[in-house]
Amino acid sequence: MTNLTRQQQTRYLFARAGFGATPAELDEAARKPLKKVVRQLFNDSDSVTDLRVVDADTNETKKQLKGMFQNGQLDKDMLKERIRDNAEKVRDLNLQWLDQMSTGKAALREKMALFWHGHFACRAQGRNPLFMQQYANTIRQHALGKFSDLLMAVSKEPAMLQFLNNQQNRKNAPNENFAREVMELFTLGRGNYSEHDIKEAARAFTGWQFTPDGQFVFRQQVHDEGEKTIFGKTGAFKGEDVIAMLLENKQTARFITAKIYRFFVNETVDKKRVDELADQFYKSNYDSTDLLETIFTSDWFYDAKNVGAHIKSPVELLAGFRHTLGVQFEQPQSQIFVQRTLGQLLFYPPNVAGWPGGKNWIDSSSLLFRMQLPNYVLKAADVTVKPKDEGDVNVQSLARKGGARFQTKVDWADFEAAFAKTTDAELTDTIASTLLPFPLRSDQRELINKQTHSGQSRSEQIHTITAALMSLPEYQLT
Structure with missing residues (x-):
């Protein structure tokens, strides 16, 4: 049974x-x-606003494709x-989605979509923005619906079929990657x-293909119509039959429930509980x-052993930071730099298994940057760290010699207003209770209070305390 206060339960x-x-x-x-x-969290996530960076107009896409050929030859410059x-x-799609996570009302939908992005890991092959836009909107639209609908929809997404090579899966020459x-x-x-x-199953998925303008098509002529035996059943199965x-x-x-439990509750799975939920x-x-409503309304969800047991992913850290303080980046692409440096770039998972998560988020190269991020963002300090050399996004201007500087706007007025009636003696602990999963230890309180001084205004004290609290290791946990 939980022994958390009501405010601790709510924060958690x-x-x-x-995202906080x-x-x-x-x-x-x-x-x-x-x-x-x-x-209310579910009600706020009832509707979804589609991400849109490219026009899905198929005729326009066809014109662009034709435009790359001059006299039948591919124009290399084009x-x-x-x-x-x-x-x-x-x-831009990455940043638009991050905006939805940080500032939109539908935080639960976006959090679940982030989970599905790791589960249905799909990388921006050939940097095709239309395919990735459709894929992202599919997982966001179905995020809180039936997994059965999501599974079918995402399996037919051109981005996924391309990523897992099903366009090459044909009768007499099956490609097993997608089925596996x-x-x-x-x-x-x-x-x-x-x-x-x-x-x-690979034979059953033959014919599941897509057009260059992002349409799923079933091509009968490359489908293997013969009988297949899958899970002990025999028939002239198609892809939809395998999904069923x-x-x-x-x-x-069981598999999906255990993954959701690890993501939302605790990396250490309670098998009996997961079996009941499954x-x-x-x-x-x-x-x-x-499923999620059962988890979030159960007493055991609020057990003290679960609090602080989750390490924030880089995207969770960034979105949460932005949401809590109303942070806006004057150069939005600097958020790409943060994602790359910390090892989670939306639309560029490392492989088909997605991001490993958990303790894998923390390594010697990223930990220092995580701890310093609040100072970089809130105090416009110079960044000397270089991003990890992975992902196909152009951020050279932010990784140049001499580092970068984040220019941001912070909505301090709203944040400060919440502490208007808090006494000076209670200020550090009260702010900590909104930002951290655990109450401050006496040594932490002393360390943070030393960073403020009597000459500071009330606003300056709040800013200093907030940056110091966000720089504690505990801020990396939920």
Whole structure:
């Protein structure tokens, strides 16, 4: 049973189910029954605003594709320009989504979509912004719906079919990559299928292809219409039949539920609890809202052992930082620099398995930057760190010799207003209770209070205390 105060419960809920909260949001929520607060998070996430950096008009896309050919020959200069333009649009898509996470009301939807982005890991192959835009909007639209609908929709996304080579999967020359990942990473988990199941399923997925303008198509002429035996069943199966079989298998519910538990509750899985949740998930026809609402309204979710057990991913850290303080970057692309330096760049997961998460977020090269980020952002200090050499995004201007400087605007007025009635003696602990998962230790309090001095105005004291608290290791945890 939890021994958290009501405010601690609320802070923890907002951190796990979203990207943190402002002091005003915490104050308002703490006055309501917890179940009402949870329901409000879902209500706020009812609708979804599509990300849009390219026009999905198919005729326009076709014109652009034709424009790269002159007299039947590929114009290399135009191709280079198109690649550069596409890379910039994928970057813009990244920043637009980060804006939704940081400033939009639908924090729970965006948090769940971030989970699905790691689960249905898909990399911006060929830097195709249209494909990535469609993929991102699909996982966001279905984020809180039925996993069964999401699985089918994302499996037919051109970005995913391209990433997993299903365009090359044809009768008499099957490519097993897509079928393998659908089983191993998307549904059953490793070891819960046979190599024979993969070979036969690959035959069923032949014909699942896409057009250059981002349309899913089933091409009958390359589909293997012969009989296949998958999971002991024999028939002239197509891709949709394989998806249906995977959803029928209770192991899919167990695998997905365990992953959701690790992401939202604790890396250490409580097997009995996950089995109960998986049974409910399966019976509800994979209703994600039903599963999450059960988790967020359960007493055990608020057990002290779960609080502070989750290390923020770089995107969670950045979005939470922005949301809590109303931070705006005058050069939005500097957020790409932060993502690259910390090792999580949206739309560029390291491989088909996504980001490993947990303690993998912390290494010697990124930890110092994580701890210094509040000072870089709040005090416009010079950045001397270089981003990790991965991802296909052009950030040379921010990785140049001599480092970079973040120019930001912070909505201090709203943040400060929440502490107007707080006495000077209580100020450090009160701010800490909105930012950290644990109460301050006496040595931490002393260290932070030493950074303020009597000559500072009330505003300056709040700014100093806030930056110091965000620089503590505990701020990296939820």
